[in-house]
Amino acid sequence: MSSENFLPPLHPQFRYRVDTVGKEKTPVLVIDNFLHEAEALLGFAVKFGEFRDGTDYYPGIQSKVPEFYSQALQTYLPDIICKAFNLAKDNIHYSQSTYSLVLTPPARLALPQSRPHVDTIKKEKLACVHYLCTPDKGGTSIYRHRATGFEQLSPERMDAYGEHLAKEALDTSWHNKYINGSNQYYEEIARYEANFNRLIMYPSDVLHSASIPEKFQFVPNPIIGRLTLNSFIYLK
Template sequence: MKYKLHPALDYKFYLVGQEKTPLLVIDNFLSDAESLIDFCIKNTSFNRVDNFYPGLRMAAPRDYLYAINHYLAELLENIFDLTPDKIAGCKSLYSMVMTPPDKLDPPQCLPHIDSYLSGDLACVHYLCGKEKGGTSLYRHRKTGYEKITSETIDHYKHSVVNEGALEFEKKAYMNGSNNYFEQIASVDAMFNRMIIYPSNILHSGNIAPDFNFSTDPLNGRLTLNSFIYSKR
């Protein structure tokens, strides 16, 4: 396999919030992680692949997907009860936050979910340093929801609208608790750190007010975002 595990790999996992949701933090994930930045620079083909992500994305190397499935299988089973036979597929994308706060759509100013289907997982592999901002998980104060499911998504959306959470004097990225959302966990970015959590927990990147929206993979908030889909 092209990508090897880092010899100093270390991991911890936590049960966060009132719902005791697993959060896995892996440090020193892959050996020669710098090669992932090199691939990005040499094969730059960033584009807007969806209307929600506030930046640009491009496909990761196919071997990277193999590495996730191969090296993380035991952890995914032990921590998230996601065995290989339950995995329907996955995708990995380089991601760079690029949208200035005043250009955000209102929903982009709130924590979000990647999927409301239980069993799906989201992974963030940081190819940048702490100064670019990590990731936080949240609870919606009014409903108490931390994870959003197919049964609760309509109630959650109506609550957010009715309480005025989408009305702003000045738009900004989510970065810490506010009147509507409580931060229940936060993990700093660190080069070659990966975090994994259920896709349906409310979360947001920690994008500070003075964030530098660089288009350079060497200087921007470069991450590899992977999504692992479970069978229904």
């Protein structure tokens, strides 16, 4: 598994669909049964993982991935990505991936971690979540901000959105919680369960969040925790 020349085959039951989500018609690519024997990716995380505190507000720990994983993304998915997101192959620049394991208990969440977020306000990358866990660990949801109606954020929208965030922050009822479905400020408009070996991909400027169940067990063990492979596909 650690060989740089190793490329896992696609799962024999590989299938995909493209959903159109929300009023802003955001495309979401859903791949089920992505890679053959994906359990080996779980084994790699257990044997070779060097988990450290996450970056960019990720509520947990992260580790490097095997060399072949990015190669698999770039070998198997460009045609599907171009079709789903109306891109040309020349638009796809490179990918970057990390193992991610949710570990931060609600009481230790920073304010931005308790509400949906975007990874960028520019159309410069696509976000991917490849689940290496079971549905009870919680999937990923996409949201609409109720006050503004925004489902995607852009530089032009940030002033209006920021004003509402400041007001909504005064309400402490949603602090120190993982959002898991609609609340008074955000409407859940799509939810994707964490089926093992499912990969979802969406534009990084869409409001989204991991859906962490209320009775989630925060354990630093890739086998029984919420292990995902999180990737960005960077666009030219």
